[in-house]
Amino acid sequence: MALTSSQPLLQSFRASNLEDVSSELEEILTDTQTPYRRRLTAATKVELALLFKLAAPAVIVYLLNNVVSMSTQIFCGHLGNLELAAVSLGNTGIQVFAYGLMLGMGSAVETLCGQAYGASRYEMLGIYLQRSTILLVATGIPLTVIYIFCKPILILLGEPANIAAAAAIFVYGLIPQIFAYAANFPIQKFLQSQSIIAPSAYISLVALVVHLALTWMAVFKWQWGLLGAGLILSFSWWLIVVLQFVYIVTSKRCRKTWQGFSVQAFSGLGAFFKLSAASAVMLCLETWYFQILVLVAGLLPDPEIALDSLSVCMTISGWVFMISVGFNAAASVRVSNELGAGHPKAAAFSVVIVTWSSFVIAVVAAVVVMIFRDVLSYAFTEGEVVAAAVSELSPFLAVTLILNGIQPVLSGVAVGCGWQAFVAYVNVGCYYIIGVPAGVLLGITFNLGSKGIWTGMIAGTFLQTLILLWTTYRTDWKREVDRAKDRLTTWEDKKEAVAENEERLLSS
DSSP: OOOOOSHHHHHHHHTTOHHHHHHHHHHHHHOTTSOHHHHHHHHHHHHHHHHHHHHHHHHHHHHHHHHHHHHHHHHHHTTOHHHHHHHHHIIIIIIHHHHHHHHHHHHHHHHHHHHHHHTTOTHHHHHHHHHHHHHHHHHHHHHHHHHHTHHHHHHHTTOOHHHHHHHHHHHHTTHHHHHHHHHHHHHHHHHHTTTOOHHHHHHHHHHHHHHHHHHHIIIIISOOHHHHHHHHHHHHHHHHHHHHHHHHHHOGGGTTTOOOOOGGGGTTHHHHHHHHHHHHHHHHHHHHHHHHHHHHHTTSSSHHHHHHHHHHHHHHHHHHHHHHHHHHHHHHHHHHHHHHHTOHHHHHHHHHHHHHHHHHHHHHHHHHHHHTTTTGGGGTOOOHHHHHHHHHHHHHHHHHHHHHHHHHHHHHHHHHHTOHHHHHHHHIIIIIIIIHHHHHIIIIITOOHHHHHHHHHHHHHHHHHHHHHHHHHTOOHHHHHHHHHHHHHHHHHHHHHHHHHHHHHHHO
């Protein structure tokens, strides 16, 4: 049947009938009777509508959650320089480690829930959510031990004793946050896989408002100090978890996918852990990579200027990166849904559209950075020496922004396809065998300073991006559809086996 108009598709999209839109999108792409340009135009309109419906609220969620942590740092900074240093160290040195690990392990839900939802195996989503939460809670136990003994750990890493002691007090208040992460990330991925993201954005906004009010009261009125600031931050994350779970239980949109708690969640934990661990390794290697850039910069002859200039650049990069993270989530959802639904052409087309969209936005951001390179730092500091250093580093920042416009999206595609283990190996080779050693060699051995360190890091990211681009380009999407079916069948069989065991126990 030849395509006559893209209007029915857009009407279906407005009605939120995503399954019909997905099927019709596949029909457009396979309809050889319609001229190629008309097919491309119609498919692009539909895919962009789906993409930005996912990416925009995802960006807002990540930005708001980032502001929650940042606001705690700002409030504590008004208590004094020691408190500011302590919270900064606690957030970047300890909390980021737990965040990356938990978010990475939660990405297994993204793969399985996305593919199960696309295949209309709705009842499995709730099982995957519970199974992931069990594993993340178990992971939180050793992380709690690290939090408890963070003071000697920080001192061992070379931090001043007074700052380490103050940071430890703040980190003690973050222990409940570990288990909020354990529930939040599976819930977040559970909702994302169903293209339900806007409610999380509203919930994050409510949590931010409550967090700002309570943190101000705790720090300035109740004088709870660093421990109180940490506890309020933990409370705010638990508020997000509770509100999201209430939404899942009460919303009609989750009625098919959430069917209550089940003992079936305890089945297949070993295999689920393997996928979760691969996801964690993949994400942690990416998350920690540019943190190493800052650590190595501290070894330079003039570390203060190097650290200040890099801090400004990393802050700008971090905010722009939030946009890429939104596209990462959108790519994962779109690809996993289409693979689960058995739509290889729609999956491949989604990859192309989301990659180009993120790339264009990244190029615009890079151009803006280059235009305002001489004044960027004045938003953070009035020092002219730092401003000059930031201006010199701006070309490196611009290149990083462009690469970050592509790489996270391809990582999202990898999660949607279940390639986490492969990408973990790629990250080890590109980042830590090539990127970091090259950065140290150029920056310290050849005395190129921050520019040399950053050049090495860019080389690692560039190589990783090339490998992921080539892998994605060479992907047989029909084969990926078959793999998704096999993966879901395997998990479905495990569920049925547990159900049979339950029946035997009840009848005995």
